[in-house]
Amino acid sequence: MATAEALAEKEKVQGINADYAEKFGFSDPETGYAYKAPKGLTREIVEQISEYKDEPQWMRDFRLKALEIFESKPTPKWGADLDQIDFDDIHYFVRASDKNSRDWSEVPEDIKNTFDRLGIPEAEQKFLSGVGAQYESEVVYHQVNEQLEAQGVIFTDMDTALREHEDILKEYWATVIPANDNKLAALNSAVWSGGSFVYVPKGVKVEMPLQAYFRINTENMGQFERTLIIAEEDSDVHYIEGCTAPVYSTDSLHSAVVEIIAKPGSRVRYTTVQNWSQNVFNLVTKRAIAQERATMEWVDCNLGSKVTMKYPAIYLLGEEAHGEVLSIAFAGEGQHQDAGAKIIHGAPNTTSSVFSKSISKDGGRSTYRGLLEVADGATGTRSKVVCDALLLDEKSQSDTYPTIRIGESDADMGHEATVSKVGDDMLFYLQSRGLSEEEASKMIVNGFIEPVTKELPMEYAVELNRLIELQMEGSIG
Amino acid sequence: MSNETTKIPVCPVSELEPGDRRIIEHEGEFLAVVNCNGELFGIEDRCSHDDGPLAEGDVDQEACTLECPRHGSLFDLRTGKPKTLPAYQPVKTFPVEVIDDTITLEV
Numbered sequence A: 001m002a003t004a005e006a007l008a009e010k011e012k013v014q015g016i017n018a019d020y021a022e023k024f025g026f027s028d029p030e031t032g033y034a035y036k037a038p039k040g041l042t043r044e045i046v047e048q049i050s051e052y053k054d055e056p057q058w059m060r061d062f063r064l065k066a067l068e069i070f071e072s073k074p075t076p077k078w079g080a081d082l083d084q085i086d087f088d089d090i091h092y093f094v095r096a097s098d099k100n101s102r103d104w105s106e107v108p109e110d111i112k113n114t115f116d117r118l119g120i121p122e123a124e125q126k127f128l129s130g131v132g133a134q135y136e137s138e139v140v141y142h143q144v145n146e147q148l149e150a151q152g153v154i155f156t157d158m159d160t161a162l163r164e165h166e167d168i169l170k171e172y173w174a175t176v177i178p179a180n181d182n183k184l185a186a187l188n189s190a191v192w193s194g195g196s197f198v199y200v201p202k203g204v205k206v207e208m209p210l211q212a213y214f215r216i217n218t219e220n221m222g223q224f225e226r227t228l229i230i231a232e233e234d235s236d237v238h239y240i241e242g243c244t245a246p247v248y249s250t251d252s253l254h255s256a257v258v259e260i261i262a263k264p265g266s267r268v269r270y271t272t273v274q275n276w277s278q279n280v281f282n283l284v285t286k287r288a289i290a291q292e293r294a295t296m297e298w299v300d301c302n303l304g305s306k307v308t309m310k311y312p313a314i315y316l317l318g319e320e321a322h323g324e325v326l327s328i329a330f331a332g333e334g335q336h337q338d339a340g341a342k343i344i345h346g347a348p349n350t351t352s353s354v355f356s357k358s359i360s361k362d363g364g365r366s367t368y369r370g371l372l373e374v375a376d377g378a379t380g381t382r383s384k385v386v387c388d389a390l391l392l393d394e395k396s397q398s399d400t401y402p403t404i405r406i407g408e409s410d411a412d413m414g415h416e417a418t419v420s421k422v423g424d425d426m427l428f429y430l431q432s433r434g435l436s437e438e439e440a441s442k443m444i445v446n447g448f449i450e451p452v453t454k455e456l457p458m459e460y461a462v463e464l465n466r467l468i469e470l471q472m473e474g475s476i477g
Numbered sequence B: 001m002s003n004e005t006t007k008i009p010v011c012p013v014s015e016l017e018p019g020d021r022r023i024i025e026h027e028g029e030f031l032a033v034v035n036c037n038g039e040l041f042g043i044e045d046r047c048s049h050d051d052g053p054l055a056e057g058d059v060d061q062e063a064c065t066l067e068c069p070r071h072g073s074l075f076d077l078r079t080g081k082p083k084t085l086p087a088y089q090p091v092k093t094f095p096v097e098v099i100d101d102t103i104t105l106e107v
Helices: A003-017 A019-023 A043-052 A057-072 A109-117 A120-127 A146-150 A158-164 A166-172 A183-191 A424-431 A437-453 A458-472
Strands: A130-135 A138-144 A154-157 A196-200 A210-215 A226-231 A236-244 A252-254 A257-262 A267-274 A280-290 A295-302 A307-310 A313-316 A322-331 A336-345 A351-360 A365-374 A382-391 A397-406 A412-421 B007-012 B021-026 B029-036 B039-044 B065-067 B074-076 B096-099 B102-106
Touching: A043 A057, A043 A183, A057 A183, A109 A120, A109 A130, A109 A210, A120 A130, A120 A210, A120 A458, A130 A154, A138 A146, A138 A154, A138 A158, A154 A158, A158 A166, A158 A196, A158 A226, A166 A226, A183 A257, A183 A280, A196 A210, A196 A236, A226 A236, A226 A267, A257 A267, A257 A295, A267 A280, A267 A458, A280 A295, A280 A322, A295 A307, A295 A336, A313 A322, A322 A336, A322 A365, A322 A437, A336 A351, A336 A382, A351 A365, A351 A397, A351 A437, A365 A382, A365 A412, A382 A397, A382 A437, A397 A412, A424 A437, A437 A458, B007 B021, B007 B029, B007 B096, B021 B102, B029 B102, B039 B096, B039 B102
Parallel strands: A130 A210, A196 A226, A210 A236, A226 A257, A236 A267, A252 A280, A257 A280, A267 A295, A280 A307, A280 A313, A295 A322, A307 A336, A313 A336, A322 A351, A336 A365, A351 A382, A365 A397, A382 A412
Antiparallel strands: A130 A138, A154 A196, B007 B102, B021 B029, B029 B039, B065 B074, B096 B102
């Protein structure tokens, strides 16, 4: 490469390394914050969170019981290394603003500027039915299309839902993911704050997506949002979440719980574009129930974070229910993406598919961990699992841990797994067509993830491709 | 398969206070009797989620449920059906009688 070109390339690569810091990795001053809990997790902190939020007694009891469960359960040893997390070195609750607005002009200026830089108000105007913006522990902005509101659609933050829709919330709360489910679900249950509550009435189709955006600003922060989506019979909704955080040298923790109930004939799609900075542990429990003829789809894109452990689950509990998981994981230097899917065929004639794509480069590690279960009595089920891993260099790693339990002899199950490397022959062929080595490599990766990106709304597909291209820069040579 | 039932004595009725449970072993299977506000329920001591023990969990007398101590599924003591995940299949329930002040499980 000519010297001038090499310099230009080097500058470009350096510029791209700075891109996360500039585009997502900036931080705001904490002046004007309403409350910041001291580090550490105690019964007093949990009681304080509940008191600040002026919660009913049942929720306070739920939190305190969950804290006991969290303290009694050991840290899981079977996945990524979680011993690096110092649970005493985390702020469990940070309230940046005293109010949750429906008008961007009422959001405190620093916070509004942050969401402007992230493009949220612009996206809201262009192609969304509703937006929630969470900054630190609580939602600072929430708005939903008036027509949808008139049709009875509820899209609000979880704290408001507990105040205004307590009956519906209580009926479904923790029925999909009990506090006792796992250690991190217990932690979330003890200190949860923010997140979205979505209720779609019978027969209502929400044409454009609802979106929530989660932003961590403080160093050593824990964000524990909780989301509950209830889709009544024959309704349809697409919910999208995105997330970013500043780049810090110390670690933060994000541990969400997402529960979804898709009632008969409904369709729920839940899309995640996870782009946390590489100092965030992202440990999330996501689970959905699909009743008769319902369709549940998880589209899960994991690009950021230091460690992600997340296995979106679908319990197909009604006849002819259908579940799909489309998953992309991108593991770069210092990252471990431990992702996957769990599908439980608990009723006859249920169908499912899992497509998982992972890309590892610069010593990154991606893991597919999946469960496919067919219950006794769930006859006539069909399922296909495909997990493909792409390794971009010798030092990167990919592992696959599929578990399959079949309780009926007529189940039609397929499992395919491939691990491939971007080989010299592929690059040589594309370079012979006039592409540079880097362009060739990007093209291979884009082709590899295309089955997932084509399922995203265009704006997100473009963004995802752009993010992956950024991750790919400088990866060759 | 035999439809014959066996009546198994569990304990004197005075020994099982409301909110308590008594676990017994019968032919290699663990079974439990739970006192829920004075009403007695027989249930297998096995969570359908992972086949581990169930009956040591918390009893909610108001809701008449038993909570799996490992992953939190709530089972309806009247029907054996799970009211929350991760369990999604019912567990067996058994009729309970008090015969001469002795709690008796019909298996």
